[in-house]
Structure formats: C-alpha cells, structure tokens
Amino acid sequence: MLRAHPKLSITTLPMLTAEVHFSFTKETEFCFTAVMQLADLKLQGLADSRRLWTSFSELARILKIRNKTFEYIQEHWDEDEFFGYQFLNGLNPMMIQRCSKLPDNFPVTDDMVKDSLRGSSLKQEMKKGNIFLSDYKILDELVGNIISGRQQYLTAPLVLLYCNPHGMMLPIAIQLKQKPSKENPIFLPTDSKTDWILAKIFVRNAEFGVHEVDFHLLRTHLLAEVFTVATLRNLPSPHPLYKLLFPHIRYTLQINIMARNQLISKDGAITMYAGVGGESLAKLLKRATASLTYSALCLPENISERGLENVPYYYYRDDGMKLWNIINKFVAAFLSHYYQCDADVQKDTELQDWISEIFTNGFLGRDGSGIPTSFQTVTELVKFVTMVIFTASAQHSAVNNGQFDFGGWMPNYPTALRKPPPKEKGQTPEHMILETLPDVSTTVNGTAVLRLLSKDSADHYPLGHFPENLHDEDIPCKLIEEFQKDLRELSDLIEERNMKLELPYTYLNPKNVDNSVAI
Template structure:
C-alpha cells in the first residue's frame, strides 16, 4: 500500500463550515483511488485538516480530484466552501488543486491540478475528458439571454438567487447590501419624504434628506455647485470624465461666434480654437430620445452642447451652452454674461443630461454590461485550468449578481431609474442601443481614448493621469503572465478555447458589429495582451472612476438632477429662482435618487482591492511573483496619489489602487 497525504483548506467565510460527510477520489495517469471519506464530523470554516488516502499502488502523476459531500442522518444538508486541496504523493511530489467555490449539492465535482494548461497541452485523455465535461456543464449554467434588441446579451437567470453558487454574493455582502438599502429607505420614510410629491420651496430644505450621510466632497459640492469652475471641473474629474474632447473646429450645429464669448487677455474664440484651448461636450446621443412621464407629468431630457475654454491660468471654464442640437430662434446659446438664472438653468439642464449620459453610457453600458459579457463568456468557454481563466476570474467577482439586482431594482419595470429618471422607461433601451453602436475598442482602452479625444494637454486631469498609470502597470502584469504561457503567435492561433471566448464576446457583447473594432479572433500575442488588459481595466479601474463618486457629486441633487419637469427656456430673461425650483424634481423623486446613489457608493466590508488575490488560482512561481510585483507597483502609485492629493482643493481618490475594487461588485 502507498499513502497520499491530503490537506484540505476550508475558506474563512461565513457558512463555509459543513456538517456533511466529505469524500475525495484521487485520479492519476496510471490509476485512481477509491472514493474515500475524510473522517471528520465537522469541517470548520478557516480550518486546515490533513487526511490519508491509501492506495494499492502509485497513481502516477495526479491529474484531478473528485469531491462530493453527503448529508449525515438527521444533520442538516449544508454548503461547504473549500479553498484548495494540497496532496503529497508517496514520491514526495506536491500537487495543489485550487477550488474556491461552494459545494452545495450531492453531485461529484472535479478539480484539476493547479498548473495552467492550454487545450493543446492536454497530454492524456483523462484531462481532455474532464475539460470537456466542465465546459459542457458551464455552457448550461451560464447561458445567454437577449435582454433587449440592440443591447448586449446578459446571463440567463430567473433572478439573483437562481445564479450558480460560485458567482453569488457572500453572506456578508448579501447582508450588508440589504441592510444598507433598508436603512436608507427607512430613514426617508420616517422623515415623510418618500411619498411627498410637492416641489422644493427652497434649496436649503434638501439638506434635511441625508444630513448624517454627507461626505466632505458632497458638502463642498453643495457649497460651490453654482460656480463655473466646478461645473467645468466635473467634466475632467467628476463621475463622467469620458465625454469631453478637444475642439479645433466648431460643429456646424453650434454657431458660437467670436463676438458672443469673452476670452481673457484679448484673445478670441477663433484663435483659441487653433491653439487647442477649446473643449466640447456634445450630448448628441440623447437627441430625439422620448423623455419619461413621472407621476403623470411629462419630463424633459435635452441633448446639449457645451463649449469650454482653457484659460491662461490653466483653469477650465464654460463659455457657451446650447440645450438642443438644432440651432433655432427658440434654442438660444446661453453665455456666462446672461442673467444669473438663465445661465444657472442652462447649466442645470446640462448636468441633468450628464446624469443620463453617465448612468447609461459611462456606467451601465461601458462597465456593468460589458463586464457581464466578459464574465459570462469567460465562464462558458474557458475551463478553470486555462491560464486566461486564472488571470481574469478575480475580476468577475459579484458582477453577475449585482447586474441581476440592477435589472430588477434599477432598470426593471418597477426600478428606481425607470420610475424616477427622465431617461427611464421607453428611452432607456433606445439610448443603450444607440450607444452600443457607437462604442469602439479604442474608446475602451484609455491610452487610445485620450489620444482620440486629444486630451494630453489638459491640465489638472487626474482621471487621465491616474488612469494611464494604472493601465501601464496593469499592461505590464498582463504582458508578463500571457507571455509566460504563450511563446508565439502560433500558440495563440492554436488555442481554440481562446478563439471561442473572443468570438462569443464579439457576437453577444457587441452584436457582431465590425465597426466597433472588437477583435473577432486573436492572431498575435500582443492582440491578446491588449484585449485582456482592457477587460481587467474596464472591470476594475474604469468602473471605480465612474461609480465611486456618485454620492459625492450626486448627493446634492441640484448638481445632478435625474430628471427635470419643465422644458428649457426658449428665450433669455424668462427664468428666476421660482422657475428653477419648479424645474427641479419634486421631493419624493429627489430622495429616491439620492438614496440610490448613496447605496451604490457604499463599500462592502469584503471589498477586494485591485492587485489583491485572496484566492490563489495560479500555482506556478512565475505568475505568482508577477502578482506580487503588480501589487508592489500599485502600492507605490497609491502613495504618489496620496501625496498629490494633499495639495489639492478637491482630492481625486477614485483611482487610488487602495480604493479600486477588483471587479464590478456594486
């Protein structure tokens, strides 16, 4: 007889303990063991337990293990969360089997040895069979569903709790998320605000909504929201830094002239355009979209154009606003020299349009929905043993469940966005379909996007600065891992699983639209490196940039109204404080929006920062060292960002690696 020393590591998470009997079978190249009961009555969370599995002869090289659990008599049938199994063979070889998933049924679960293998590396039929069986089951568990024509496909599920256990929230995440949502709503109900459909009589009363939940920045926004400097600053470092671009030729539908605008130091608009000091924000994607009806009242959603000027002191300032796309007598160009409320009202309509552009484009579509496409395709097409699965799986954590919740509670028929936003209802899916057709691969890669928007010369653009640093650090890490496993372009082309993965993304994420520039296949190692970097960046850094500041900038409703209930002025001199208050959303719509952005800005206690890998999917020394180096570079960047922020009036923290979550998890 020969003995195998089996060490089982159980995850240190709530409900990971099992009272069920756990069995293991070792499968090698020469033979397999008997199904063996691990002789213990309880396997506790966080425990490390060692057992012996005896066999008549050596099993050869271990290829996989099989785990199952069975209920003991009257004891409850529960779930178990093993992190990994480590086995020492009679030949003193050490094998590590990463697991990191729940086992909650009575089925037999197979897990491969931890060394990453591409499909053409499989040297025996046993490994190939296990690979095929895993992907066959995953293609059933992770199927596609058409959410709406023209919109990226989603996972097929009957709600969050129908998702496979391995992608659901932890107990901690579930409890905290529900508690946070309930306490926020309960507070508003106690204050009598949830059902109050009256308009605000003065802005100071908005302080009463969430007085104890203010952040330093939300307080700053409340104090300075009317100022032109803060209005312009938000296009660079607010929650939607993805729209602004350098403008050297004015759009034909935005007829601003030299004599309309004031340019300091005796310059002119024409001169500043040539010198690259003029910037444009164009909300053309919202043009013609039907605005929602809320509580029986027609709402208003504009598609404005905004012109900004970089002054000699490097400060960006707005110089002209047109609220509709087509020039007309009843569509005036508003200027800072207009009356106080004309100019402020124009800016409010821009900020409301920016709410829609941010939530539907920069946030929902370009991070949440695309991250879901990347996750579903990964889980369907790449087995756990594949090197790219190991690279990307940490960046899918909780994404499928948070999106299922969003489809129910935010953008579903009774969701907050549907009921209380100008772009909810019929307009929502129309806008998403229009936006998807305009996405390009280059716009998802921040170095290319900054070049295409010609934004290298903008001062005080911290989203750009921190984002480019993060991209470069991430690119270096991804490059190291992929080049370790793929030595030539031929190996990329031979990997049929890799090709299926990208084809699935092209078809179900980008609806087979070639103009997006999304690859339909991979032919070179650099192509794969860039695409994998984009997937990681989108699912972590980009989401943090457009999500984490939602309450900072939206906690003071007048700065980011989700809807407006009066049309924009058609001539100058017709606005006042009273018309502004009547234009802003009523009390109950305001508090629903504020409660939502507060919830979506909360960080869970089981938050996993970028570069942290609590679940060890790689077992080889080289990729593990690359992860250590990756984290070290992120730590250095975090220190640099912290030092810079000490000198800023408004610190930019959203891309500090310590505050970037590894995945789209909220």
C-alpha cells in the first residue's frame, strides 16, 4: 500500500529518525515478541503442544491473567445476545449494516425465522428497520493457512440479525459460504445447540480475519503510516499542519516495522498461527485496499451509509461521534487560524504536495476511493485532517485495545479452525466443536499475541496531550486547552454511563485513546 521513499526505509529500525523512534522507556519495555507474553500468561509449557483441548474447563484453567470483561465473555460467549452485541460494540463494530433487501445468495425464508421474529415477517421487520446484515464476502474463496503441517479452514459467512423490541441485536440466520447449495445450509437458532454454536464459531473466525487484516492492519496501522510518511516528506517542522499532526504520527513507523517483521513476515505470528495467514492474508489485504473509500473512514458518513443512526445500545457510534465532533471542532479552529480563506489553502504548495502523495501512494491513485487529490477549501482540509487524527487515535483504539478482552477466551475469537464447516444439519456431534477449534499451541501463541497488542506501554500519551510542546502562540495554546477540556467532559460522561452497564464500553473514553498508532 505504501511506496517507500529511498531515504526512508520502512523495513529496518536503525534508519528511523529520532523524532519517530521509540523513546528509551518504550524501547526497553516493549519487546515485540510473544515469548514475553507467554511468560506473563504462564503458558510456556503449552507453546509447542499440538494436542487438542479436552474441554472448555481445561482451557479456562490455564489462563491466569484476566479482567472483568474477559470473565464476562468467558461466561456469555455462546449466547445469542452477546454474539449480536459484538457486532455493535466488540472488536469490529464496522461490518454490520441495515438490510432492506436480502442478497440473492442468501435465501432466508419467513418460515425459517418465524420463531425469531415472533410471527412477524422479514418484509415487515425490514420496513421497520429492524433487520441487519453482516456479509463477509471479502473472504470468499480464500484458502485457509497451513499451521503445524495441518490445513485450516476459512468461510465467508452471511449473518442475518434482528433488533428485537428490547433493543437486543440477535442472530437469526447464518450461511457459512457465499454460494447457496444443499451442502451449504442456512443455520438457525432453532437448530441443534451444536450446529448453532459451531456456525457462530465459524463467523467469529471470519471476524478474526476481516478485523485483523482489514479494519485493524489496513485501516489504522497502514493508513497511519501513509499519513506519517507524507507528513515527514512534505511538511517542514514549522508548518502548522506538521505541528498539529506530529503527536498523531509518534512511534507509528517503528511499530509498523516491528509488525511487518514479527507478525506478517514468513515466520511471523499471524503466518504461523492464523487461518488467514500466508497467501490469503496478501489477497485479503489487496481486496480491502481496492475497496477502501474516504466515506468509510469518516465516521458520520460511515454510520449513515450503513443505516445505523438509530440502533440502540451502539456505544461505539455514540462515543465515536462525540469524539469525531470534538476533534473536528478543534481542527477547524486551529486550521482556520492559519488558513483564513480558501485561497490560503490553494496556494500552500507543501499542503497540496502532502495530499497528492496520500492520494497517489496511499490510495494508489484510485478516483473511486473518493480521497481528494488536492484541497480547494478550508472546509475540505478540516474534514480530511479530522479523519486523519480520528483514524490514528480513536479508530485505532476502538479496534485495538480490546483484543485480549474479547479474544483471550479463544472460542469467542479463534485465530484458526481445524475442520471444514458442516455440510448438513443435525449430524454434528458435540465433540466436533473442540476438534474444530485451534489446538493448544495455536491457542496459546495466538492469545499471547493478542495480549501483547492490547497491552498499554508506560510511555503513552492519551488523545489531547502534546508532549513535544511545539506551540508557542497564544491562540493555538488556548485552542489546545479547550480541546483538552472537551475531552475531559466526554470522559466524565462515558464513565457515568458505564457505571450503569453490565459490560462497560471503555475503548473510546479519551483517557484510553492513544494520540497515535503506537501499539
């Protein structure tokens, strides 16, 4: 996705300039290897075991580090209410969309879902705006990775959901492959418990692949790298946009170099322990890049496009929109101080070179992406910079910080699956669930990586903190103070709400949002 400049290596650490290199504290604290996490989790003795889990209770016994969210998920992972909740407030709140017409390749009938809809019809509930879809077609025909010499299996599910009168988002039908056929049944909550749980496990594995490669790696890490490199190449340090963006590019290049070397390289953790690793990862990344749009990165437009303005209990949307608006208010005031009319934007050649490089190198010059090729107005500039800061801070926090919370209990977020999906219903014995889930080695190594990726560093700076102190003018300093005040007020509101929730949503509390993609 990023075309490397010959003067800026993106494959080795020593050549990074001081301003983007890890601090001594972070360097010494952060060893980018799962070995350290295996030790912390007391899992070293299991790291090479290829045996299967004998029971869920055995899996529960081995994990010594846990928190309230982890324990909640361990208790509720197989319940429909929690399965549906994760589409809104889990690791990837970006897939679900309102469904006004069933896809032609998802032939769900009223008879199939009459119990779930309590006698209503799909047409009636679609008209009310209560039917939703999550379609993993981006995974279609990708072949599962080979882990420890054994073939793993990927599916490309379609999931139909119903927002019931109590505001609960419930799954009502799951088809695990894109092409309907007799050997690709539609699974329903009324099927056997084993069939239904296994269908949901395949969805959660698809979720792992799409979340980690598209919404986490591409849409936060790699995009933040595009913004970082364009900033360092095109904007001199006195430039107002450089000063505004610098806190949001801190550490990004180094963390991405480490991710390339330790996660997605030939012997990296994703390649070794994820079903979507290897050749499928590269194919998925290309598909995701080719379909990425500007509107998908702008939260207000994204929520509208997916028809989710009025879904209840969608805390990612609620907190994210407030954060977007706070960032936008700050960016608008800050940039308007330096660009007092549209002509000021148009004649800033450094600024125009910055956005041109982002469009050309970051989005491969795709006109269909909607990314601007130049800036003609202050309004256009403010919107784009808001997106840049939101992506590097809030969006990364939303899709990164809960990885161990939601994935530490492996059955809820399996990195790989050892068996193909069932071809008929009612023929799956209970032991097939444990035989399908990852073996011991894949589980504990995957868990260690998720722990590493969501563990705070002592040297991190929450959104709104400006440790470099690049601003010495009165107006920018005053605007920063107002920005920090707005963030504190939002943090108080979120904490007040969370006190009333059985499962608090904390990932967009400004206190928990890093300034940059730094982990």
